[in-house]
Amino acid sequence: MKIRKLKRNLAISTIVANMMMILITLSLAAILVAWAGTSFGAFSGGSQLFFAQRGQALQERFVIEVVFFNIGSSNTMTIFVRNVGVIDIKLAAIYVNGNPPTSNNGTLPYALGVQQVVRFNMGIPAWTTGTVFTVVVASARGNQAVATARGP
Amino acid sequence: MGKLRIRRKAVSSIIGGVIVLGLLLTALTAMVVVSQQFDTYQGTSNKMSQKDIDRSSENVKAMYPGLQGGFPATGCGSVCNQYNMSLANIGGIAVQISRIYINSTQQTSGCTIQPIPSHSNPGPCVFSPAPAIASFSFNTYDSYISPGELNHIIRLWLPATISLPNATRIPSNSIWIVTNRGRIFSFSWPFPPTGEGLPGAGVPPTIYTGTMKVAYGPSTGPGGALNSTTDSCHTEPRLTLPFGGGKTLHFVNPWITAAILSATSTSPQTSTSVYPCTQCLFVYAYASNSLSTSITFSWGSMVILTADSSENSKAYFIGGPYVGIVYNQSGVRSFATYGTPVTINPGSDFYLIFEIQYVNVGKGTFSGSGDSFSGTATMNNGYLAQAEDATFRELEIFLNGLYVRPTC
Numbered sequence: 001m002k003i004r005k006l007k008r009n010l011a012i013s014t015i016v017a018n019m020m021m022i023l024i025t026l027s028l029a030a031i032l033v034a035w036a037g038t039s040f041g042a043f044s045g046g047s048q049l050f051f052a053q054r055g056q057a058l059q060e061r062f063v064i065e066v067v068f069f070n071i072g073s074s075n076t077m078t079i080f081v082r083n084v085g086v087i088d089i090k091l092a093a094i095y096v097n098g099n100p101p102t103s104n105n106g107t108l109p110y111a112l113g114v115q116q117v118v119r120f121n122m123g124i125p126a127w128t129t130g131t132v133f134t135v136v137v138a139s140a141r142g143n144q145a146v147a148t149a150r151g152p
Numbered sequence: 153m154g155k156l157r158i159r160r161k162a163v164s165s166i167i168g169g170v171i172v173l174g175l176l177l178t179a180l181t182a183m184v185v186v187s188q189q190f191d192t193y194q195g196t197s198n199k200m201s202q203k204d205i206d207r208s209s210e211n212v213k214a215m216y217p218g219l220q221g222g223f224p225a226t227g228c229g230s231v232c233n234q235y236n237m238s239l240a241n242i243g244g245i246a247v248q249i250s251r252i253y254i255n256s257t258q259q260t261s262g263c264t265i266q267p268i269p270s271h272s273n274p275g276p277c278v279f280s281p282a283p284a285i286a287s288f289s290f291n292t293y294d295s296y297i298s299p300g301e302l303n304h305i306i307r308l309w310l311p312a313t314i315s316l317p318n319a320t321r322i323p324s325n326s327i328w329i330v331t332n333r334g335r336i337f338s339f340s341w342p343f344p345p346t347g348e349g350l351p352g353a354g355v356p357p358t359i360y361t362g363t364m365k366v367a368y369g370p371s372t373g374p375g376g377a378l379n380s381t382t383d384s385c386h387t388e389p390r391l392t393l394p395f396g397g398g399k400t401l402h403f404v405n406p407w408i409t410a411a412i413l414s415a416t417s418t419s420p421q422t423s424t425s426v427y428p429c430t431q432c433l434f435v436y437a438y439a440s441n442s443l444s445t446s447i448t449f450s451w452g453s454m455v456i457l458t459a460d461s462s463e464n465s466k467a468y469f470i471g472g473p474y475v476g477i478v479y480n481q482s483g484v485r486s487f488a489t490y491g492t493p494v495t496i497n498p499g500s501d502f503y504l505i506f507e508i509q510y511v512n513v514g515k516g517t518f519s520g521s522g523d524s525f526s527g528t529a530t531m532n533n534g535y536l537a538q539a540e541d542a543t544f545r546e547l548e549i550f551l552n553g554l555y556v557r558p559t560c
Contacts, residue, residue, distance in 0.1 A: 040182030084334035
């Protein structure tokens with residue numbers, strides 16, 4: 001009888017131990033799978049954002065059509081910017097020789113639709129014949145259009 | 153006991169398999185999602201690359217006369233001035249013009265009134281496409297230029313109160329053509345002559361007929377160079393000169409010929425001397441009036457001739473205005489005196505014979521003549537060569553109001 005009881009107790013311990021091990025393993029597995037899912041989800045979500053933004057930036061095309069030095073005023077310049085890409089863009093900044101223009105008739109950021117053109121009449125340092133100006137127009141997605149013009 | 157052992161193994165295997173399977177599926181799902189996103193991105197990249205290729209395939213060039221007009225537009229009465237711009241699409245893809253700017257860098261007159269409000273400073277003339285006649289616009293249907301299409305006319309409309317700056321404006325008018333793909337092409341109007349020794353001002357409205365390069369053999373004296381039988385640059389056949397009393401005619405390119413004639417040359421039609429200078433260089437151009445209206449060929453166009461000797465230190469540049477004589481195909485001079493304009497009717501073909509009589513020398517040494525000829529010196533082969541080998545490097549002809557076409 002004593003031996004039979006002992007055997008029964010041993011059997012119970014074995015089962016409990018096994019069940020505990022199974023539970024622990026399953027718990028760890030669940031944690032592992034959840035961690036992996038979260039990690040891969042974050043990875044795929046990040047890549048989705050990256051590719052989406054890169055794809056949009058890639059579809060941007062805009063050009064500075066012409067740079068015009070206003071003869072009526074030696075410190076103003078007019079540029080025409082056209083969106084020749086396939087998506088709408090937002091012009092975020094303009095730089096003339098590395099500095100923002102002293103004035104600008106256009107409000108930035110400026111939303112520009114496909115094939116639309118905008119004219120910016122800007123205040124710049126006084127130009128003389130031969131003065132070289134580099135105009136950079138930057139979009140909100142980080143693209144740039146650059147034009148270099150020489151004072152007439 | 154054995155069964156239990158077996159069951160234990162099965163449970164572990166199942167649990168392990170499920171865990172691994174779960175991890176694999178999670179990773180696989182993420183990979184599939186990322187791959188799809190990258191495919192989408194790659195597709196966008198390919199599409200934009202193709203657009204870049206299309207853009208770089210565009211090539212638009214202005215053709216003579218570049219811009220002409222200033223006449224009332226049909227259907228617009230006195231409201232609009234119409235100008236015609238001649239363009240050629242020499243690229244491999246169709247082009248759509250989105251905007252045209254004239255005098256885009258600076259101007260002192262012209263489009264002081266702009267279609268954009270609140271801008272009173274003088275500005276460039278800005279033309280946008282429009283389906284019907286409207287100020288500061290050009291015809292939408294004209295904006296499409298097929299590949300290989302030459303002499304494509306784009307009609308520009310301005311208010312009647314505004315005229316484009318004169319064609320003789322110095323410096324030239326700048327014209328910028330913007331395509332819908334973002335390419336920008338520009339040209340100067342009137343087309344500027346190239347090379348040295350050009351007149352400094354007052355360049356007349358001109359036509360650019362192309363560049364001719366021709367070399368002649370050693371000179372043996374006045375009148376000798378073009379009688380040489382050797383021609384190092386061209387293999388075009390020689391023909392009997394129609395007006396030169398048996399002199400040799402050189403076809404130096406398909407539509408321009410050159411010859412030196414003597415004062416004793418006579419017209420086979422009139423039997424009189426038709427060449428008033430002694431051993432002048434004549435340049436022949438075959439021209440055709442392909443327009444629907446008559447053209448008055450004005451005196452005052454220009455020939456630019458570049459030449460040098462066999463000695464590089466004595467490289468000459470010779471250029472200057474010419475005195476033009478217009479002959480019809482029968483060899484009869486259409487006007488009797490220099491400076492008299494002649495009218496060429498539509499469909500008529502003419503030989504334009506340019507006599508380079510007034511010569512300016514840009515640089516070089518001429519024994520006996522100093523560094524330059526006088527303004528009225530006759531340029532003949534003797535003066536040019538001075539017993540040296542003379543090589544004509546380049547000849548450019550600017551005609552007023554004429555379209556010159558090859559005859560072969």
